[in-house]
Amino acid sequence: MKASWEKLEKNEGVLNIEVDESQVADALDKAFKKVAKKANVPGFRKGKVPRQIFEARFGVESLYQDALDIILPVAYSDAVMEAKIEPIDRPEIDIEQFEKGQPLKFTAKVQVKPEVNLGDYKGLEIPEKDFSVSDEALEEELKKNQERHAELIVVEEGTAEKGDTVIIDFDGFVENEPFDGGKAEKYSLELGSGSFIPGFEDQVEGMSKDDEKDVEVTFPEQYQAENLAGKPAVFKVKLHEIKRKKLPALDDEFAKDVSEFETLDEYKEDIKKGLQEAKEKEEDQYRENTVVEKATEVSNVEIPQVMIDTETNHMIQDFENRLKMQGMTLEMYYQFSNQDQATLKEQMKNDAEKRVNQTLVLEAISANENVEVTEEDLNEELEKLAGMYQKTSEELRNIFTANGNLETLKQDVANRKAIQLLLEHSVNVSAVEEAEEVKEAVEE
Structure with missing residues (x-):
C-alpha cells in the first residue's frame, strides 16, 4: 500500500491511497465467499457455485461493494498511521479506480486536529486566595451536625x-x-x-x-x-x-454520642481537620484550573465545529448517565425542565468549546515538553480506575486495549503531567499585585 498526505487549508487535507492488486484480489475472494452463500444459481446448491459461473452470471462488479467494505477500513487506518495524522471526523471517500486485476486508488478528505500556537506558558501568575478554615465555617459545620442529630x-x-x-x-x-x-x-x-x-x-x-x-x-x-x-x-x-x-446541647455528651471523641473540643478539632483537607483539595483545584485557563488564554487555536459537537454529545451522555444513577431518564428531565435536546446542547456548547480548547493546549504543551508516560505511570492510573470500577487493573487494560482507548488514557496522564509542569513554573501573586497589573494593561 502507498499513501501520501496533502494538506489543504486550515485543518483539512487529503490522503491519496493506492492498494496493490494482490490485496484487491484477496478482498474480492472474501467478498465472493460471503455472497456465494446466498446466491441462487440453477443446478447448484447455495455456497457451491463455482467462481467463474458466478461472475459470468452476475458479473464481477457484483462483488465490488462487499470487497470495498472489506478493504477500505483497513487501508484507510493504515494510511492514517503512515501519514501520522489524527483525524477528528469521518473521511470523505472518493474511489478513483477499482476493478479486478488493478490496484485500488482512492482519496480520503480528512479533518485533523488543529495546530496550536502556544504562548508563553511558563511563569503564569496565580492570584493568591485564602483557603484557611474560618471560625465561622467551623461553627456552621458544627451547627449542621447539631441539626442532623436534632x-x-x-x-x-x-x-x-x-x-x-x-x-x-x-x-x-x-x-x-x-x-x-x-x-x-x-x-x-x-x-x-x-x-x-x-x-x-x-x-x-x-x-x-x-x-x-x-x-x-x-x-x-x-x-x-x-x-x-x-x-x-x-x-x-x-x-x-x-x-x-x-437541638441537642453542644457539649461533651453530644461529642460522645455522635463521634469517637470524649470532649467537644476534640470533636471540633476533628471537624476542623476535615474542613481543612477539603480546603486543600479546593486550593489544588483552583490552582490547576487557573494555570490551565491562563495557558489557554495565551495560546491560539482555531477549533473545528465537529470537535465542539463531539464534546457536547459526550457531555450529554455523561449527564444522561448521572440522571440514570438518580432513577431518571433524559426524557423525564426534558419534561421537568421544560427543555429539549436542542436547548440542552446550546447550554453546554460554551463549556464544550472550553474543554476542547484546554485539552488541545495541554496536548500541545505535553508534546512540546516531550512529556513521557511510563509504564509505571500507566499502571498507577489503571490501579486508580480499578478501584472506581471494581475491576482489576489488568481487566481494565484489556478493555481499554480492545476499545482502542489505551492511547487516549496515556494522553490523559500526559495532560495531567503538563498541568503539573505549568504549576511548577507558575508564580503566586497577591490580589493587590494582580489588580495593579490589570490596571496597567487597561491603561496601555
Whole structure:
C-alpha cells in the first residue's frame, strides 16, 4: 500500500491511497465467499457455485461493494498511521479506480486536529486566595451536625413555624377542577424547604393543629406540567400535626454520642481537620484550573465545529448517565425542565468549546515538553480506575486495549503531567499585585 498526505487549508487535507492488486484480489475472494452463500444459481446448491459461473452470471462488479467494505477500513487506518495524522471526523471517500486485476486508488478528505500556537506558558501568575478554615465555617459545620442529630418533638399547642415539619392533607384545584398530582394525605412537609410551589409553605406557617385553610398560589410560568404553568390554584389544606426540632446541647455528651471523641473540643478539632483537607483539595483545584485557563488564554487555536459537537454529545451522555444513577431518564428531565435536546446542547456548547480548547493546549504543551508516560505511570492510573470500577487493573487494560482507548488514557496522564509542569513554573501573586497589573494593561 502507498499513501501520501496533502494538506489543504486550515485543518483539512487529503490522503491519496493506492492498494496493490494482490490485496484487491484477496478482498474480492472474501467478498465472493460471503455472497456465494446466498446466491441462487440453477443446478447448484447455495455456497457451491463455482467462481467463474458466478461472475459470468452476475458479473464481477457484483462483488465490488462487499470487497470495498472489506478493504477500505483497513487501508484507510493504515494510511492514517503512515501519514501520522489524527483525524477528528469521518473521511470523505472518493474511489478513483477499482476493478479486478488493478490496484485500488482512492482519496480520503480528512479533518485533523488543529495546530496550536502556544504562548508563553511558563511563569503564569496565580492570584493568591485564602483557603484557611474560618471560625465561622467551623461553627456552621458544627451547627449542621447539631441539626442532623436534632430530635423531632410533637407540638401540641401553638402554630407552625419555618423549620417545623407539618403533617398535612391537601387537595388542589385549578379553575375549580382537580388535577393530577394535586392531592395527598398525611404528607410530611418541612416548612421553608422550598419543595412546594412558591407561596404554599409561607401560608401554612401560622396554622395550628386541626386547622383547615385554602392556600392560594400561582404555578410558575416554567412549570414542568404545561397545562398548569402560570395558572392560579387553590389548595384545601388540613394540618394534622406539627413537629419541631429539638437541638441537642453542644457539649461533651453530644461529642460522645455522635463521634469517637470524649470532649467537644476534640470533636471540633476533628471537624476542623476535615474542613481543612477539603480546603486543600479546593486550593489544588483552583490552582490547576487557573494555570490551565491562563495557558489557554495565551495560546491560539482555531477549533473545528465537529470537535465542539463531539464534546457536547459526550457531555450529554455523561449527564444522561448521572440522571440514570438518580432513577431518571433524559426524557423525564426534558419534561421537568421544560427543555429539549436542542436547548440542552446550546447550554453546554460554551463549556464544550472550553474543554476542547484546554485539552488541545495541554496536548500541545505535553508534546512540546516531550512529556513521557511510563509504564509505571500507566499502571498507577489503571490501579486508580480499578478501584472506581471494581475491576482489576489488568481487566481494565484489556478493555481499554480492545476499545482502542489505551492511547487516549496515556494522553490523559500526559495532560495531567503538563498541568503539573505549568504549576511548577507558575508564580503566586497577591490580589493587590494582580489588580495593579490589570490596571496597567487597561491603561496601555
